[in-house]
Amino acid sequence: MSAPAPVTVPPAPDPAPFRLSAAQQGLIASNFLMWGGFFAVIPLVTVHFSGPTAHGGLGWSAASVGLVLGLRQVTQQGLTVFGGAWSDRLGPKPLILAGCLLRTLGFAWMGFTDTLPVLLAAATLAGVGGGLFDAPKSAAITQVTPAGHRTRMFSLTSLSGNAGMVTGPLIGAALLGLSFRTAALAAASVYLLAAVVLAVTLPHLRPERGAGRSLDGLRVAAQNTRFRRFTLVLIGYFILSTQINVAVTLKAIALAGESATGPLYGLSAGLAVALQYPLLRAVERFLPTRAALVAAVALVGLSLGLMSLATSFPALLACVALYSLGTMTVYPTQQTLTSRFAPPERVGSYFGFSAISLGVGGAVGSVLGGALVDAGARAGVPALPWVTLAVIGLFTALGLHWALQGMDAPGEAAQA
Structure with a gap:
């Protein structure tokens, strides 16, 4: 009796090329x-x-x-x-x-x-x-x-x-x-x-069919426990991202005068234009989306912490460059994960609900950043705002790691 013919498993098809x-x-x-x-x-x-x-x-x-x-x-x-x-x-x-x-x-x-x-x-x-x-x-x-x-x-x-x-x-x-x-x-x-x-x-x-009444999608998004945790934890990140307009700007002016704002914003936006897409391609190759987001938020917190050591404007700009590498990674990964959470008929509602993190985090960050700078000056501890922001970054990264468990593959969150 002859041996059975080996079974040939066809290779997995290559993903479709990315063409706009x-x-x-x-x-x-x-x-x-x-x-x-x-x-x-x-x-x-x-x-x-x-x-x-x-x-x-x-x-x-x-x-x-x-x-x-x-x-x-x-x-x-x-x-x-x-x-x-x-x-x-x-x-x-x-x-x-x-x-x-x-x-x-x-x-x-x-x-x-x-x-x-x-x-x-x-x-x-x-x-x-x-x-x-x-x-x-x-x-x-x-x-x-x-x-x-x-x-x-x-x-x-x-x-x-x-x-x-x-x-x-x-x-x-x-x-x-x-x-x-x-x-x-x-x-x-x-x-x-x-x-x-x-x-x-x-x-x-x-x-899509099944969208229901106009606000039903918001109720569904709010009742999705994992997505709700994800949105609330992201408030911590948006507290940090607001600081480019608050604490970071105040420090830049203190180090180099009001003319420092031009190079500050120019560096941040210019790096994003030059590096964001190739950086995301590299990140996609080596890290799952969840891990990329956690690492990017941790990098933002670390860069703010390092600003406590910056005693010259060039040193601050180096920290801003590190900060920008983190922020330019967060947006696309956060949006991608939000789209994974959302059922097809609720995509808009999920993106709408996710705006809560930006609204609350941006408002809190605007107030908190200035208050921390003032408190540090009064206490004679100029590192106070930066250490506090670094701690917020650390806990936000840990919170995202917890909230996004099981999110390393597309489609795993829609039923959460």
Whole structure:
């Protein structure tokens, strides 16, 4: 009797190559336009409305301008939670287009106001626009990108946003030489252009069956224990990420004067533009997504801790470079993991619910960073803020390791 023929197991098929579709290209291009338009005008609000009248400003108090910017932030972050849920009912495209149009109107309106109540109304309208498109944009990226390529797609989207952060202020500053109204209208027109790009390239992604009532998705996301833990633990990271605008900026000014802010932000955004995509490709090759996120958050905390040792501006910039390597890894991995948690019919709701971590962490971080710097100065312990932030980073990394157990393979979290 002859021996049985050996069984040949066919090799696993290679994953499909990553090629950008028209919809993906449109999302990347529109993200560049949105971030560029935002940073072309928002930094100028402070310059124009609170600047000295001798130099063309309106001479308002810093508190008034802070109220305007804070109201826009609160409006946008609060509405983002619901914008994601609505996208599960309507599809993301209508909400993204409506958000772009409202932001166009809000920014254009800013250029024609010279009173605080009207500026508050314009800022609120701009915030409503952002709240409508934030979570639906992430949902659209998820829906048009296969699961195996989402980390790269979120990385490219983040890269385009960072490129907008670099170019937007330069264009805005140049236009301010003409007038603030010119800068505001230019920024508004950029959002209108983004809407046109998405209207042409993004298909109407119809909601999956089973989406239920408009807020059911938020309830489902909140009841997902593992996702709820993930979202709450991420508050710690966003406390840290806010410090580039608070504690880190204050230290940079203390070391090198007000002119230090340009090199500080330029280094952070420039590194993201140059390194984010190749860095994510390398991370994908050697680390699971969960481990990459935990390591990136730990790196952010470590870099903030090392800032306690920086006694010169170049040393601080070296720490900022390390900080940026961590933050540029967190965004795409965090977005990818959120998409893994979400059932197909609840993607928008999950991205909307995840905005809670940014809203709470950003608000707490803004207050905490300044308070820690003041407390350290009063106590004669300048290392206090940096050691505290490093401890927050350590506990956040450990919390993510705990919250994401079992998340190393795609699709393992949808039933959590």
